[in-house]
Amino acid sequence: xxxxxxxxxxxxxxxxxxxxxxxxxxxxxxxxxxxxxxxxxxxxxxxxxxxxxxxxxxxxxxxxxxxxxxxxxxxxxxxxxxxxxxxxxxxxxxxxxxxxxxxxxxxxxxxxxxxxxxxxxxxxxxxxxxxxxxxxxxxxxxxxxxxxxxxxxxxxxxxxxxxxxxxxxxxxxxxxxxxxxxxxxxxxxxxxxxxxxxxxxxxxxxxxxxxxxxxxxxxxxxxxxxxxxxxxxxxxxxxxxxxxxxxxxxxxxxxxxxxxxxxxxxxxxxxxxxxxxxxxxxxxxxxxxxxxxxxxxxxxxxxxxxxxxxxxxxxxxxxxxxxxxxxxxxxxxxxxxxxxxxxxxxxxxxx
Amino acid sequence: xxxxxxxxxxxxxxxxxxxxxxxxxxxxxxxxxxxxxxxxxxxxxxxxxxxxxxxxxxxxxxxxxxxxxxxxxxxxxxxxxxxxxxxxxxxxxxxxxxxxxxxxxxxxxxxxxxxxxxxxxxxxxxxxxxxxxxxxxxxxxxxxxxxxxxxxxxxxxxxxxxxxxxxxxxxxxxxxxxxxxxxxxxxxxxxxxxxxxxxxxxxxxxxxxxxxxxxxxxxxxxxxxxxxxxxxxxxxxxxxxxxxxxxxxxxxxxxxxxxxxxxxxxxxxxxxxxxxxxxxxxxxxxxxxxxxxxxxxxxxxxxxxxxxxxxxxxxxxxxxxxxxxxxxxxxxxxxxxxxxxxxxxxxxxxxxxxxxxxxxxxxxxxxxxxxxxxxxxxxxxxxxxxxxxxxxxxxxxxxxxxxxxxxxxxxxxxxxxxxxxxxxxxxxxxxxxxxxxxxxxxxxxxxxxxxxxxxxxxxxxxxxxxxxxxxxxxxxxxxxxxxxxxxxxxxxxxxxxxxxxxxxxxxxxxxxxxxxxxxxxxxxxxxxxxxxxxxxxxxxxxxxxxxxxxxxxxxxxxxxxxxxxxxxxxxxxxxxxxxxxxxxxxxxxxxxxxxxxxxxxxxxxxxxxxxxxxxxxxxxxxxxxxxxxxx
Numbered sequence: 001x002x003x004x005x006x007x008x009x010x011x012x013x014x015x016x017x018x019x020x021x022x023x024x025x026x027x028x029x030x031x032x033x034x035x036x037x038x039x040x041x042x043x044x045x046x047x048x049x050x051x052x053x054x055x056x057x058x059x060x061x062x063x064x065x066x067x068x069x070x071x072x073x074x075x076x077x078x079x080x081x082x083x084x085x086x087x088x089x090x091x092x093x094x095x096x097x098x099x100x101x102x103x104x105x106x107x108x109x110x111x112x113x114x115x116x117x118x119x120x121x122x123x124x125x126x127x128x129x130x131x132x133x134x135x136x137x138x139x140x141x142x143x144x145x146x147x148x149x150x151x152x153x154x155x156x157x158x159x160x161x162x163x164x165x166x167x168x169x170x171x172x173x174x175x176x177x178x179x180x181x182x183x184x185x186x187x188x189x190x191x192x193x194x195x196x197x198x199x200x201x202x203x204x205x206x207x208x209x210x211x212x213x214x215x216x217x218x219x220x221x222x223x224x225x226x227x228x229x230x231x232x233x234x235x236x237x238x239x240x241x242x243x244x245x246x247x248x249x250x251x252x253x254x255x256x257x258x259x260x261x262x263x264x265x266x267x268x269x270x271x272x273x274x275x276x277x278x279x280x281x282x283x284x285x286x287x288x289x290x291x292x293x294x295x296x297x298x299x300x301x302x303x304x305x306x307x308x309x310x311x312x313x314x315x316x317x318x319x320x321x322x323x324x325x326x327x328x329x330x331x332x333x334x335x336x337x338x339x340x341x342x343x344x345x346x347x348x349x350x351x
Numbered sequence: 352x353x354x355x356x357x358x359x360x361x362x363x364x365x366x367x368x369x370x371x372x373x374x375x376x377x378x379x380x381x382x383x384x385x386x387x388x389x390x391x392x393x394x395x396x397x398x399x400x401x402x403x404x405x406x407x408x409x410x411x412x413x414x415x416x417x418x419x420x421x422x423x424x425x426x427x428x429x430x431x432x433x434x435x436x437x438x439x440x441x442x443x444x445x446x447x448x449x450x451x452x453x454x455x456x457x458x459x460x461x462x463x464x465x466x467x468x469x470x471x472x473x474x475x476x477x478x479x480x481x482x483x484x485x486x487x488x489x490x491x492x493x494x495x496x497x498x499x500x501x502x503x504x505x506x507x508x509x510x511x512x513x514x515x516x517x518x519x520x521x522x523x524x525x526x527x528x529x530x531x532x533x534x535x536x537x538x539x540x541x542x543x544x545x546x547x548x549x550x551x552x553x554x555x556x557x558x559x560x561x562x563x564x565x566x567x568x569x570x571x572x573x574x575x576x577x578x579x580x581x582x583x584x585x586x587x588x589x590x591x592x593x594x595x596x597x598x599x600x601x602x603x604x605x606x607x608x609x610x611x612x613x614x615x616x617x618x619x620x621x622x623x624x625x626x627x628x629x630x631x632x633x634x635x636x637x638x639x640x641x642x643x644x645x646x647x648x649x650x651x652x653x654x655x656x657x658x659x660x661x662x663x664x665x666x667x668x669x670x671x672x673x674x675x676x677x678x679x680x681x682x683x684x685x686x687x688x689x690x691x692x693x694x695x696x697x698x699x700x701x702x703x704x705x706x707x708x709x710x711x712x713x714x715x716x717x718x719x720x721x722x723x724x725x726x727x728x729x730x731x732x733x734x735x736x737x738x739x740x741x742x743x744x745x746x747x748x749x750x751x752x753x754x755x756x757x758x759x760x761x762x763x764x765x766x767x768x769x770x771x772x773x774x775x776x777x778x779x780x781x782x783x784x785x786x787x788x789x790x791x792x793x794x795x796x797x798x799x800x801x802x803x804x805x806x807x808x809x810x811x812x813x814x815x816x817x818x819x820x821x822x823x824x825x826x827x828x829x830x831x832x833x834x835x836x837x838x839x840x841x842x843x844x845x846x847x848x849x850x851x852x853x854x855x856x857x858x859x860x861x862x863x864x865x866x867x868x869x870x871x872x873x874x875x876x877x878x879x880x881x882x883x884x885x886x887x888x889x890x891x892x893x894x895x896x897x898x899x900x901x902x903x904x905x906x907x908x909x910x911x912x913x914x915x916x917x918x919x920x921x922x923x924x925x926x927x928x929x930x931x932x933x934x935x936x937x938x939x940x941x942x943x944x945x946x947x948x949x950x951x952x953x954x955x956x957x958x959x960x961x962x963x964x965x966x967x968x969x970x971x972x973x974x975x976x977x978x979x980x981x982x
Contacts, residue, residue, distance in 0.1 A: 057820065058819070060664070072828075084660075085683055091656025095610060095664070098610050098644045098646070098666065100817070124648075320641060321641050322644060327666045335607030341633050349776075351588075
């Protein structure tokens with residue numbers, strides 16, 4: 001199994017390959033509950049960004065509203081951040097990336113923010129293959145309003161109050177695969193290794209990365225009868241593949257038994273090795289990916305891993321054929337057409 | 352109507368000629384008095400057709416032909432919310448006195464819609480004119496108007512071999528017939544058509560053939576019986592003709608817009624279409640890449656979200672919408688206000704609550720736009736009063752949005768936006784883009800940091816940074832939740848109030864930055880008018896009526912923005928009675944003024960309201976004014 005190596009300077013703190021210590025990737029102190037899965041995800045984002053050597057100033061952190069959407073305040077203070085409107089992170093993100101398309105964009109949403117109020121914008125983001133990492137911190141309940149079910153809560157799961165969920169869960173991964181996201185995976189906030197590798201691969205990907213991260217709510221949804229509790233995940237987490245990621249700047253040879261690993265060359269030259277844990281699972285086969293997810297759901301398994309990847313599909317930025325420079329900072333000489341252009345228009349409108 | 356004011360005392364020459372050759376019989380049969388004085392360049396033509404029949408280009412040719420003869424003219428399309436089959440009326444007003452508002456009735460009717468023909472004929476003023484498909488047999492309905500029957504189908508068949516094109520070509524036949532009857536120069540029609548079908552010789556030939564056939568038919572078979580004439584003037588030289596939506600699009604493009612996100616909605620769609628057309632032509636890099644992005648969003652919530660995302664990240668961004676879209680944009684508009692993010696929203700107003708009447712005009716979005724969103728939100732609203740201002744306030748909106756770091760709304764309406772208007776040509780912006788207060792890497796090197804929402808300059812506007820600024824201290828956390836002046840989350844009462852009070856000061860300062868009102872007439876009258884937007888056209892005409900008919904002078908100030916400039920307060924202060932003329936039921940402009948002016952002046956305001964969906968006409972204002980004044 002490959003792990004990232006980080007160059008060390010002998011005297012000072014450990015720095016990454018752009019010379020920054022992990023401290024420079026930290027955020028404010030979290031105000032979420034102790035033990036909240038979201039905090040673990042923030043930690044993994046910090047680790048992944050640091051290990052990948054992404055300059056924090058080159059990242060835009062986006063979010064909607066909810067516990068999850070507060071979390072961008074708890075990592076990467078050196079990155080611009082936009083905590084927007086409930087369920088509307090996708091549109092704000094779309095505008096932001098159009099203005100600054102050379103930036104890396106990472107969005108954090110929740111299951112309510114995405115699959116209930118935000119469903120309309122979420123599906124269109126997926127369709128557009130917008131270049132961004134979209135993380136759903138998925139705990140199946142609304143935390144800030146004290147524990148109502150969300151649309152990702154599993155059928156038959158039980159609230160602390162005894163209420164049973166009698167509606168089927170929306171599988172955001174199946175949806176994302178079907179609608180056009182080009183990197184789709186599920187992980188568990190408690191699985192440090194899997195989540196870190198997945199996030200690093202996500203950073204290397206160009207296009208929409210949709211990661212559904214099961215992130216237990218210790219206050220409202222971590223009891224017996226919950227299907228999004230630590231205990232339930234520890235017992236039912238079923239990885240479909242084991243993720244090995246080798247960044248483009250790493251010089252690591254990985255030796256795998258042939259046929260046992262699905263290799264993916266990423267856009268930035270990194271390599272993603274997906275060791276097959278399920279028989280011949282092919283993460284580029286869309287229809288099979290969706291079928292596998294539907295079957296696992298019927299069997300009460302929580303499949304995790306990278307379900308689908310397509311490194312070739314054009315992103316929304318490609319489709320719009322944008323200039324290389326950010327639209328935001330194009331000079332007036334480029335954005336305001338010359339007087340002659342107006343004169344011609346006026347001449348064409350005269351009698 | 353004051354016939355005496357506008358009739359040129361001249362006997363109709365052609366009429367005598369025709370009478371002498373026996374055509375008098377027709378006039379006698381129709382039972383009308385044909386010995387009338389000529390009416391030159393002062394009447395309206397109403398073309399009644401069926402939606403989807405392709406009459407729009409014929410109407411446009413007719414309009415531009417009159418324009419081409421140097422006669423002041425305006426065109427109004429009264430169309431249904433429908434793709435095909437429902438009735439449509441296009442009214443062209445020629446006015447030697449430069450009046451371009453709607454009038455209540457048209458003197459000349461082109462009746463091509465069997466379903467409305469009877470009603471159309473019945474609404475004509477006595478002495479009016481009907482040019483119609485002869486099969487409709489309209490003569491039975493009136494004996495006091497002139498009928499010109501034209502066998503449109505027969506004529507069309509002779510000039511257009513292809514049956515499927517006849518529906519379109521047929522329209523050009525009426526252009527020809529009308530041109531002949533009203534003495535519109537065929538050469539001007541021809542050059543107008545040539546311009547319209549610039550690179551399509553065959554299409555031109557076919558269409559002009561139809562015009563000519565209609566023209567010749569009328570010359571041969573339809574002796575002049577009516578008093579209406581178009582005669583050459585020199586009032587339109589150098590002027591352009593354009594609709595307000597296209598003008599808004601030009602404003603956006605010459606502002607340097609880079610991100611456009613929108614959702615189609617009548618009557619604003621053509622703002623974005625015009626913008627996109629121009630961007631495709633004018634904003635492609637030498638390498639063939641786009642220096643702009645246009646996104647058709649999934650709905651208006653997404654459109655405004657994209658605008659704010661782009662504005663936050665530093666792009667000049669815009670959307671265009673109408674009432675229902677404005678409602679959907681409410682929550683985001685509050686975020687834009689509170690988090691202080693620039694963006695431009697064109698609202699082309701249509702009629703009514705809910706879906707209302709989507710193809711009718713109104714000014715009834717003013718209050719909801721001014722206070723769009725919950726919780727102490729208010730917005731800067733620009734109010735263009737003509738097509739030139741659609742362009743000028745269009746580009747000014749982008750400067751203001753970035754200067755004030757807030758969403759700026761541009762309120763147009765369907766009448767202004769979708770109808771053709773004459774205008775002086777537009778001027779190139781004289782000032783460079785104002786990108787507002789943005790700190791660069793170098794600034795941050797010197798400052799060592801910044802507080803996003805701190806009023807360091809005393810203008811109540813903080814400095815911002817853009818994502819991508821290569822400095823470890825550049826970032827800040829943008830949020831719609833409570834924040835302090837350093838952009839940190841807060842629930843502390845004092846910190847909340849500090850930001851809200853600064854926002855209020857910023858809004859107050861905007862009075863001086865927004866387009867100043869225009870003192871159209873500021874004389875010594877005790878009576879004043881206040882109005883905005885497309886109301887201007889009818890109000891100017893009404894002021895002349897009031898002067899001529901009642902001998903009353905009135906002053907008039909045209910408002911061009913909210914928050915209201917101090918000149919508007921002064922105007923109210925210096926007039927005993929101030930009539931606020933607007934196109935909505937609830938006196939929204941007057942209400943907004945009442946919130947702003949000193950309490951002792953509130954009773955000076957009175958309202959003249961028009962809200963039936965039709966463009967405002969001068970007579971409505973004059974009558975209402977006379978009633979209220981007891982004249």
